Amino acid sequence: MDINQKYNLWLTFDDETKKELESVTDKKEIEDRFYKDLEFGTGGLRGIMGAGTNRMNSYTVGKASLGFAKYLKDKYDGEISVVIACDSRLNSRAFEWDSARVFASQGIKVYAYTQIVPVPMLSFATRYLHCNAGVMITASHNPKEYNGYKAYDNTGCQLCTNDAKEVLSYINAIDDYSSVYNDVKTVDEYISDGMIVGIYDELFDEFIKAVKTQSLYNEHSELKIVYTPLHGTGNVPVRKVLEDKIVYVVKEQEEPNGNFPTVVSPNPEDRKALTLGIELAKEKDADIVLGTDPDCDRVGVAVKHNGEYVLLTGNQTGALLVNFVLTIKKDSLNSKSTLVKTIVTSELGANIGRSFGLQVEETLTGFKYIGDKINKFETSGEREFVIGYEESYGYLVGTHARDKDGVVSSMLVCEMAAWYKNQGKTLVDGLNEIYDKYGYYLDFLDSFVLKGKDGAEKIQNLMVEFRNIGNELLPDIKEIVDFKDGIRDLPKENVLKYIFNVGSWMAVRPSGTEPKIKVYYSIVDPDKSKAKARLEEIRQTISSIINA
Ligand SMILES: O=P(O)(O)OC[C@H]1O[C@H](O)[C@H](O)[C@@H](O)[C@@H]1O
Structure with missing residues (x-):
């Protein structure tokens, strides 16, 4: 089916989808919505929310769940169960229920978190409840337009290459998006049938207990902490594990809100995400600022040092x-x-x-x-x-x-x-x-955003270009490691790593979660200013190629 045929088919799905699609006048936007289906990337399926095959919506979530359910039924005998959770993003709760209903319709028992929870609590629950799989509705640190579907196996680990491929083949075998909710009952009906069971309190207590067993230092200290959950799922569990410490929470970012109204991006990697936290820290004279992303699997840290707040890298x-x-x-x-x-x-x-x-x-x-x-x-x-x-x-x-x-x-x-x-x-x-x-390590990351179908093509072309340039790229390349060829026992991946002298290196790869090409630098030099100069030199060469 070509893009136009897919578009016309989706117009027939329901009134809301039709209205949304008819309001899109930009041809490029239509192309981006339909030129492919969502794929498993670094952290599951992820996409902008909206109507289309390359978008996160009820149909793509339903189809992913149906494919995953069919895969589980072929893989396991006897009673099968899954645990499902969601973060604070727009539509996350609705997608959680969509997914739960589809699994239940396949005879799979669903444990569904009734409150938003962090990713590690979903992973923990998969193990604790001995489920065959888990699903977390989240787009992690991405901007508010995105949502996603992280798929977990029975160990609480996200599906790795081979399993993800297999599950995707089950998902792709369903060619009619509009049929995924045929014969699917309501959430209430499945709850009264015992096919969907709400969970939270016991799992919360057990998870916190498990986290606390990792505690390493509990001497009294006057450490003052500012914490921000960045409108996400960290607020309750992180405060719980810090309850015996002096903690100030950023009020404006405390409540879950999928619009992330106080930040451009709810990503602790972005320096600006901790701006309000640092303001509060100055007021309270706090020693450190912590910020967790919406699904609370990342943590950003700023530290008061010589009167200034310094942001640490990962x-x-x-x-x-x-x-x-x-x-x-x-x-x-x-x-x-x-x-x-x-x-x-x-x-x-x-x-x-x-x-x-x-x-x-x-x-x-x-x-x-x-x-x-x-x-x-x-x-x-x-x-x-x-x-x-x-x-x-x-x-x-x-x-x-x-x-x-x-x-x-x-x-x-x-x-x-x-x-x-x-x-x-x-x-x-x-x-x-x-x-x-x-020794001194100057580690740095540059990300270049290239959106849509054209952006995705440009990223692939840039990887080809880097391969063609080879070690002409920079004068002192000792070795280029191309992970596309399969290095050691690692799955083949589109990554190039350039090894320089004395432990320095650089790597280039397309992001698997966002429309970006990422360049990582690690410069090892005891002389900090030399390291900085070297870094800037390499960054310039790379950005002149990427921005050409
Ligand atoms: O560089 P990307 O493919 O966008 O991935 C960046 C990060 O995204 C998510 O947070 C994944 O859970 C991480 O494992 C990954 O490192």
Whole structure:
């Protein structure tokens, strides 16, 4: 079916869809809505909300759930169950119920969270309730126009490459979007049939208990914390784990609100997301500011140092956490203890880990791969997971969840800040000590937004162009690692990593969650100004190619 045929078919679905589609006059916009179906990216299906096959709406959510349900029925015998949750985004609750009804219509028992919860609570529930799968309706840190569908397996890990491919083939085998709700009853009917069961209180208590078992430092401290849930799901659980600490919450960002009215982007990676938090911190003279994204799997941190609030990058927070966790736990570490990071995460944290005798494993971008490592470690018994993290502000300590956990990370960042404060230091002092010991790492990320079908094509063309340029790109490239060829045991992926001298590197890859091409830089040089100059030189070369 071509774009026009699909468009005309969708006009017949229902009045609201028809009205919305008829109001779109821009041809490019129509093309973008129908040129493809939603696909599994780094973090599940993700798209802008609206009518169309390449959009998040009731039909695409219903079809994804129907395909996932059919896959589960082929894979498992006996009673099958799933757990479903959602964040605070627009339509998240409606998509949660759409999804629940479709699973129930397939004879699958659904445990549905009745309140918004973070991603790690969904992952935890999949394990705790022994479900065959989980679904989280969220577009994580994306702007408000987006929503998404994170799909989990029975271990609470997001579906990795092969399973995602298989589930997608079941989804794609359903060619009639309009039929997915045929013979599907209402939520109330499924509740009275016992096919949909609401959950929250017990899961909340058990999750908090599990998070608290990871606590590492509880000496009294006068540490003052400002916290913002950025209108998302972190408000209740993060405050719960910080209840014995001095915490001020950013009032304007406390209530869940899918319009994210006080931020451009609810992403702690974006410096501006913590602006209100820093304002409150100045008023209260707080030591640190924490912000979690809408599904509370990421945490951003700002630190008061010499009277100024300094924003830490994901790599810096990760390195600090590795150092803190390993210092406190050093007597319980053994030869199986392992740290997991991704190929685009700085080597700083890994080197700290190695100095404590840890083994280091690398995965592709996506916390699902870190979750999968934990599963493999448990199965083989050959390794023990200690900590996993990514440069994109996601960390996990403990195995209560198989996805990054903004609740446990918030708790540990505060304990770590208290630990330093009781030594008369800030987190920035801690970081400087780490640089003195392990060398200076200047890690940086550039993202170039290229939207729509044209943008997606340009991103693919740029990757081809980088491959064609090869090591002519910059004078001191020692090696180019092309993950498209399949490196070690990693799945093949469209990523190029350039290795320079003395541990520096750069990587280029299309984002799997947003319309962006991302360039990661890691410059290792004891001379900070030289590192900065080198970084700027490389950034200029790269941006002149991407912006050409
Ligand atoms: O770089 P992207 O493909 O957009 O992914 C960036 C990040 O997105 C989500 O937060 C995933 O859970 C992470 O695992 C990933 O690192």
